[in-house]
Amino acid sequence: MLKLILLGILSGAFFSSTFVINEMMRVQGGHWLWSASLRYLFMIVFLSIVVLASGGIRQMAGVLRLFADHWRFWMVSGGIGFGAFYALVCFAADFSPGWVIAATWQFTIVASLFALLLFGRSFPRRVWFFSLIIFIGVVMVNLAEADGFDLRKLLMGGIPVIIASFCYPLGNQLVWEASNGNNGRLPKIASPFLHNPFNKVLLMSLGSLPLWAVLVVFIHPAAPSVSQVMNTALVALFSGLIATTIFLFARNRAENSSELAGVDATQSSEVVFALLGGMLFLHTPLPGMLPVLGIVLIMFGLILFVRYQKM
Template sequence: MLRILLVGVLASLFFSSTFVLNRAMSLEGGHWLWSASLRYFWMLFFLAVWLGVTGKARLGMDALRLFRQHLFFWIVAGSVGFGVFYALITFSSVFTPGWVVAATWQLTILAAPLVLLGFGRRVPLRAVALTLVIFIGVVLVNIEQASVASLSETLWGALPVLVAAFAYPFGNQLVWEARRGEKTWLPTLDHPAMDDAVCRVLLLTLGSLPLWGVLLLVISPPPPSVGQVTQTALVAVCSGVIATSLFLYARHEAKSTAELAAADCTQSMEVVFSLAGETFLLGHVLPGTLGWLGIGLTMLGLILYVKVQARS
């Protein structure tokens, strides 16, 4: 359990770059869809390079064959778990600071047990009840944000993240379930490529590409600037490759529902890392009393949640 938690916290450090850099690109006038989609195009390049330099090119080719064999599954899992999730997270950065998005994103800790229940997995009711502490913390953060921005901006910043909070664990859980082959309605993906975190990220990234193509055709955003292209590359490395691989590694090391939930809730640390990043890099003002109280409740909920799950 401790190893899973440490890897998860390290992943949250790299994940926080998403919220900080997405907000920076939004303030510079970059369109949210390019901030979202370019990250995944960059990821394909970096993942291919990584597999090549680490001597896993053959495993990468095996992953491509696995993708072709189960094309529909990977498009669904990738579009929901990577596409819908990240499109909504990036869209929210247009309306609210990154640390607020990161705090609201912690609703995924409430969403994750519900997703597990939906897949027929056992989740301790005490742990689910404790997620309400995190929920209250998120509400307080957004109440403070509403005091400095309009209600409509606050809702546009919060509601998409709420949907994203369910999309991300749902997409990842689809892969987790398929790997174990216990659901008759899912393909059984018992393959060496599924044991490699980078290959799993590659498969989900490939699955998200049709969604990005459709969105780009429908919305037709203006061309991205050189700075936006560069910053999305940095997000792709830090969050898309390093953080996602670490997180999926932690999640797939889990041998029980309790360990799965522990890996999921380490993402709460993203709030702290994002707040620090925006304060030092973007010069944002620190949150007020309600904001700090909300962050404190979120972190308290995380600690209590993990303790309950560890005892179950």
């Protein structure tokens, strides 16, 4: 159990690089759209290498065929679950420190409930109580960071991340419903390729490309610098590939619901690592008492959530 927890915390450290490096690119003057879109271009490159290395040309051809057969679905699920999600997170990085975005992002576990409700799922009352604890913590962190309740900073830094926290589980749930459910409004994609999480991430990454193209055409940002290109590659490598691999490995090694819940709970460590990374690389000041209490509430709610949701 201890080994799994340590692996989960290690994956949280790599996941937190997203928030720290995005803030670093903002400080250096990089446009948020390149921070978002270039990550997924690199993700496609890295994931293609993984798929080719693990399954060869045959697996890669099968994944591309699956995308071509249902391209509209992958554009919707990938555009929402990856495109809209990460565009909003990177946009918010222009207004809030990385650790605040990391803390707000933990609201995704609450947003996941609403995504599931859309497809007819229900939950015990205690889950909503745990969700309320997380929400209160998120509000406390954002209010404390908003410099005297600066409405603009709240709207630009906090609200986009909360919306993103709904986009991510919704996009992923669409894929689950298409491959496992019986929803008449979605295509039935019963493919063995979807049993491999890397194939699934690659398909959704490909589906997000049209959204990135549209945003680049309409926003027309200045060309990215070499450092921004390199930093987005690091985010794709650290968060998109290494962190995901470690986290999925730890979950797959879990032998019971308690161990699985423990691994899931370690992802709250992203907040701490994002704060430490900001302090180390960006000289982020220590937060005051209110945001610290908010972080404690978020972590407490997450631990309660995964502990009792898995029982």
